[in-house]
């Protein structure tokens with residue numbers, strides 16, 4: 001298959017390319033401003049709405065992972081960029097797919113468990129209602145932006161991705177230094193659920209979603225048994241052989257990280273991968289302690 005991938009230079013994109021490359025041709029669709037651009041890449045400009053339809057006519061599958069990184073203190077300009085990079089990019093891609101004479105058969109579009117907002121210990125499956133807040137509203141609109149591709153007959157999978165575990169990026173990477181120094185601990189009261197997935201398992205979920213014709217719509221891309229932040233903290237301490245006795249109170253997290261702390265660290269989302277389980281997806285790293293050991297290898 002010929003696969004076209006946006007966000008291919010990012011954390012998830014790099015791992016997914018490696019997963020797909022042995023069996024498929026993968027072309028990267030990169031922004032003209034990207035520092036990671038190579039001569040063989042196809043260029044698009046989600047901000048100004050420029051995109052070559054030809055690369056979509058040639059693709060069997062599109063894997064769409066592009067989006068401004070969330071891992072910095074948010075201000076209003078960054079929030080706008082986080083939103084625009086996802087909504088405008090997805091609209092451009094999906095409206096162009098809808099105009100194709102021979103559209104790609106499948107679109108795997110990144111989404112996020114931020115869809116569910118802050119939900120305590122409620123078990124959340126794909127049919128659960130959306131939450132409220134900046135991320136929940138953004139994710140709802142992000143998924144809605146894939147509609148033109150669906151209407152044009154492309155099978156669309158909106159992957160609601162959980163906290164991706166990798167030493168190379170994302171939340172785990174930023175937690176490593178304080179935890180290694182023995183300064184790690186729970187965030188807030190530690191009772192919030194953190195739904196995670198190990199990076200190589202996520203790349204395998206993407207390949208599985210490409211291959212599984214009966215999979216469409218929202219799909220929770222998380223490991224089966226989400227822990228609380230307290231359980232996650234203890235597991236990370238065990239993996240690194242470090243104590244985890246320095247809690248970060250909610251007010252301190254909000255002081256240092258602002259709204260981002262509320263939406264990403266203190267929010268509770270107990271997300272269950274109902275569709276992946278129903279479709280017999282086999283995780284390689286479903287146990288948190290083992291997944292952390294693997295991610296930190």
Ligand SMILES: NC(=O)c1ccc[n+]([C@@H]2O[C@H](COP(=O)([O-])OP(=O)(O)OC[C@H]3O[C@@H](n4cnc5c(N)ncnc54)[C@H](OP(=O)(O)O)[C@@H]3O)[C@@H](O)[C@H]2O)c1
Nearest residue numbers: 007009010011012030031034066067068069085110161164
């Ligand atoms: N990592 C996680 O824990 C996690 C959790 C839930 C959901 N997700 C979602 O999964 C997707 C991939 O995540 P990731 O961790 O791989 O992200 P990442 O490492 O930050 O990479 C994202 C890629 O998007 C492109 N990009 C960056 N800024 C952009 C902008 N302003 N406009 C358009 N494109 C931009 C870049 O590709 P080019 O430079 O090649 O254009 C970049 O390599 C994202 O949509 C993210 O929201 C990730």
